[in-house]
């Protein structure tokens with residue numbers, strides 16, 4: 001009997017513990033919503049339910065407002081330099097919902113967090129949050145898809161990039177636009193001005209900088225078939241010393257000394273600046289392998305660095321000096337492969353790297369490195385020369401974290417943040433991550449899932465790496 005009663009007591013205790021844990025595991029108070037990006041500081045309050053009425057307070061008007069307690073609670077935990085234009089404080093409780101922020105952008109970011117705190121029944125988990133971005137620019141880079149996929153790209157922006165608090169949308173447009181100035185430069189599936197304007201408006205409404213990219217100088221083909229510029233103007237091509245039909249051939253280039261090339265290219269840039277309503281323009285300039293060709297009567301015998309610098313300076317003269325827009329370019333041709341660990345694609349083995357000393361220092365250099373290295377010396381090389389760098393990563397997340405960490409350790413605020421490159425058309429990512437559905441027979445790009453996953457992780461960690 002004694003044994004039985006002891007066993008009964010033990011059994012009862014186990015049942016009681018299990019019941020208790022069941023109660024706790026079912027308790028809605030413990031089922032905290034998943035917030036992505038993770039806010040910098042969260043204090044969960046007791047309870048959940050409907051949210052009290054919303055008050056939005058600018059940071060200079062906190063004293064005596066409904067946000068005073070919220071502000072006082074986090075005062076000692078805010079960054080020394082302040083919340084920045086995208087930072088915010090947020091409180092959700094039954095009595096009130098409060099957003100304190102210095103800027104509209106902070107209000108937009110707070111709204112995204114608020115949406116994630118809401119369950120499908122419309123109840124909120126009560127909390128106080130202090131939040132601000134770690135990186136200043138948190139960008140996503142895609143290649144432009146066929147114009148028919150434009151509605152999917154809108155969903156990608158509003159359903160994926162906006163909730164992840166991305167603030168730069170970099171679109172590799174190339175020649176996939178119906179250029180009003182040069183209708184002879186044609187590409188199938190090219191976007192209309194109206195389509196581009198809609199993307200520009202959507203980005204603007206959501207506090208996202210929209211930057212168009214057109215690959216200049218190099219990348220005038222993939223393999224043999226020329227892209228639209230060289231199809232329309234074959235004489236702009238820099239003749240390659242390697243047969244374009246051979247397997248060693250990479251991409252065609254234009255000749256930086258051709259007397260007509262700039263006037264056409266500047267028209268195309270103006271068309272895109274107008275369509276995208278952008279204050280920035282990305283000119284590509286990566287992986288230029290055909291340059292200073294012995295087969296070109298203008299470039300033969302000239303220094304590749306001089307020719308590369310001329311192309312950069314010509315583009316800068318139009319985009320920045322004349323049009324007052326900020327220019328961005330990929331950084332690989334400015335880095336020596338002999339003095340860095342990067343290899344002949346992510347750094348230059350064809351003599352262009354001395355151009356680093358011949359170009360204006362207010363060009364933003366997109367320093368791209370997609371492999372893991374112990375160190376990323378280009379960050380110091382470029383910033384010591386006076387450039388701002390925007391480190392670009394891809395789908396190898398170990399490499400991405402190492403490069404992001406190295407960039408954040410740089411002194412002097414010369415790194416703008418992180419650019420997550422997908423190197424596939426944006427519709428791939430839209431179909432994987434948003435409510436957009438692929439058309440029948442759609443074939444996903446190589447590693448599209450890994451690219452989509454990395455994009456989410458990199459953007460979230462760019463806001464808060466913890």
Ligand SMILES: [Zn+2]
Pocket residue numbers: 238255256257258292293296297298299300
């Ligand atoms: Zn030439």
